[in-house]
Amino acid sequence: MSKSVKLALSTGEPAGVGPEVSLAAAKAFVAAYADVEVGLFGDRQLFTNEALPPQIQILHIPLNYPPQPGVLNPASAQYVLSLIRKASDSCRVGQHHALVTAPVQKSILDTPQSPFTGHTEFLADLDHQHQVVMMLCGEIPQALSGKGQAIALRVALATTHLPIRQVAGAIQFESLLKTLRIMQQDLQARFGIAKPRIAVTGLNPHAGEDGHLGREEHEVIIPVIEAAKHEGILAFGPYPADTLFHADRLSSFDAVLAMYHDQGLAPFKFASFTEGVNVTLGLSYIRTSVDHGTALDIAGQGRADWRSMFAALRLARELALTKLKHDASST
Numbered sequence: 001m002s003k004s005v006k007l008a009l010s011t012g013e014p015a016g017v018g019p020e021v022s023l024a025a026a027k028a029f030v031a032a033y034a035d036v037e038v039g040l041f042g043d044r045q046l047f048t049n050e051a052l053p054p055q056i057q058i059l060h061i062p063l064n065y066p067p068q069p070g071v072l073n074p075a076s077a078q079y080v081l082s083l084i085r086k087a088s089d090s091c092r093v094g095q096h097h098a099l100v101t102a103p104v105q106k107s108i109l110d111t112p113q114s115p116f117t118g119h120t121e122f123l124a125d126l127d128h129q130h131q132v133v134m135m136l137c138g139e140i141p142q143a144l145s146g147k148g149q150a151i152a153l154r155v156a157l158a159t160t161h162l163p164i165r166q167v168a169g170a171i172q173f174e175s176l177l178k179t180l181r182i183m184q185q186d187l188q189a190r191f192g193i194a195k196p197r198i199a200v201t202g203l204n205p206h207a208g209e210d211g212h213l214g215r216e217e218h219e220v221i222i223p224v225i226e227a228a229k230h231e232g233i234l235a236f237g238p239y240p241a242d243t244l245f246h247a248d249r250l251s252s253f254d255a256v257l258a259m260y261h262d263q264g265l266a267p268f269k270f271a272s273f274t275e276g277v278n279v280t281l282g283l284s285y286i287r288t289s290v291d292h293g294t295a296l297d298i299a300g301q302g303r304a305d306w307r308s309m310f311a312a313l314r315l316a317r318e319l320a321l322t323k324l325k326h327d328a329s330s331t
Helices: 018-032 074-092 119-126 164-170 173-189 216-230 261-272 307-330
Strands: 005-010 036-042 056-060 098-101 133-140 151-157 197-201 234-239 255-258 277-281 286-290
Touching (some): 005 074, 018 036, 036 074, 074 119, 074 286, 098 307
């Protein structure tokens, strides 16, 4: 194992809060952990107002215009995509142990000439992965759990950035089963959970209510859960989403698989908004991210909350250490 855990940080949309939360969180992070190095991928003009500790390096990628906080410029699109490409390439070849990403502005990046569905999908394409899984990691705080302690909360998505009208058609047997396989593999290898227990939601209200409110549970979700069990995956459900997200039920599981974006992320962000971390499962390397957007309205004002970025760095370090130990024990 190398002496330091090396994290690549793609600093995101230059007009948003990405550069400032990246720098602030990185400085606090290296002060808290002596065994880490952070490489900030971005234009050095965004970070040179103050001295940096030796554990932080600026990996300069030039921005060809002076950025103005809060003001989007379509000219930034290729710069932002270049940050992501170079930071992810660095992780794929082993120069860094994990990738941490700041938010990007999809409206700038998604064009008819070059469609951009989202960060997760773009990284999957760069890594030549047909399917990856978005999972948010955080906790239900003690004040909400009623358990006298915080409860770990991990919520993965069967579908990600799709219009609601397309969700039902996208929930297919093979893709849903592969999602459970990816969750099982990464929860074991990267989170160190030997036998992860996964709760699966239904798609429809009341999980279809025995077919009266929809057939997707009977035709797809239940068969997938049974197939997963035959492969040794501890998957359970389908559970109605409106009764699953409370501490008594969640304390029995290591992760939840929700069927669509807001079904899983609305309750997650209610419980764990400021310190939630987005993890991409199924990549050849570790990737974490903040769970907030570019916040153009407060960019450059010194008001941006960097706690989610700090949490993303912290989780990236933990996952990298677990993976390094897992890889060492497997050889």
